[in-house]
Amino acid sequence: MRSTQARDALLKAVGRLPLELGELYALRTQGMSYVEMADVLGLPLGTVKSRMHQLVKQLREEMHP
Structure with missing residues (x-):
């Protein structure tokens, strides 16, 4: 369960990256x-x-505020 939450949090953080970093x-x-x-x-x-x-x-900042 915890790994699913971590993965979801990572995907949300990646979605907030500026385009050049997302690429x-x-x-x-x-x-x-x-x-x-x-x-x-x-x-x-x-x-x-x-x-x-x-x-x-x-x-890192988004995952561990």
């Missing part, structure tokens, strides 16, 4: 590396790394 989340859950994500999105690798850091930080 990264989707690509990462498909198993893409940072280099692959950068290539697909046409972004510098450093931008992908920075946005992934933002993504993790934002999800």
Whole structure:
């Protein structure tokens, strides 16, 4: 039961992400590396790394206020 609640909370938090972070989340859950994500999105690798850091930080804050 608890894992279902955690999954639901995560999905809600992901739904509140800005578009650019949501795209990264989707690509990462498909198993893409940072280099692959950068290539697909046409972004510098450093931008992908920075946005992934933002993504993790934002999800942590939403999951554990």
